[in-house]
Amino acid sequence: MHDAVFEEAYHGHTIKIYHDLDPESPRQWSNLGTLICWHRRYRLGDGHQFDSPEVFLRDLAGVSDQSDLSMDQLRERAERKAIILPVYLYDHSGLAMNTIGFHCPWDSGQVGYVYVTLEAVREEFGVKRVTKALREKTEDILRAEIVSYDAYLAGRVYGYIIEHDGEEVDACWGFVGDYELDCLLEARRAVPALLPSQTRESAAAQARAHP
Known part of the structure; x- marks a missing residue:
């Protein structure tokens, strides 16, 4: 996998944005x-x-x-x-x-x-x-x-991968245009809601990281 162009922690998950290296031409739409x-x-x-x-x-x-x-x-x-x-x-x-x-x-x-x-x-x-x-x-x-x-x-076609504890839980590709406009927003919407126990674990981990 090539390097991500953007990465962020979001609601206990990691969102990674990549260039789509095999995009469909919009002229096929x-x-x-x-x-x-x-x-x-x-x-x-x-x-x-x-x-x-x-x-x-x-x-x-x-x-x-x-x-x-x-x-x-x-x-x-x-x-x-x-x-x-x-x-x-x-x-x-x-x-x-x-x-x-x-x-x-x-x-x-x-x-x-x-x-x-x-x-x-x-x-x-x-x-x-x-x-x-x-x-x-x-x-x-x-x-x-x-x-x-x-x-x-121009190669401005992107996809996202969502990870939780290092495991891929979702991915989607083929977002045309600046990734901040569609790809990232869609990735954030796709992040699964954490269970209460996971939320407590995430909060505890953050507390240990920042005593």
Whole structure:
């Protein structure tokens, strides 16, 4: 077992937080959006068969290959049928991803799109019309999906082990993001309540340790 990134005594137990070395990609979850990327070295996002961003936008917009439209025009056409956000990758001593871009022009750039069709949005939320408010809500969901994938790419996936008297009593893995937000809180909730006799023993042990 590799070293814990965090350890604490909690209610007579020991909680240890570790990096999850074999995490499941968030793109295997039930996502609302589809993440389409192109990169010469990395296989990122969801699988697809589009040779280029232009081919993807033409397909999404329903525009033929013969039409003479710029990329901006293609995206404008595509946005009539889908909610689509650009996705950027930062590649320097690790990977990072977001939907707003990075300040370093040498090690970053747009790598793809995350999108969902308006038809899928209507089906997901059970509505006939995608309002401005629903569009904004959907964009927030897409951004949250990229936040989770960014944490996965950066290795910020964790698990916990709970021990009592040196014996493992519980464990859970696959917490994506900063471990203080979910992994540690869930571990504390999972700590079994001590029996009264165990509580007295713990108090006595602490008294002996601090006379």
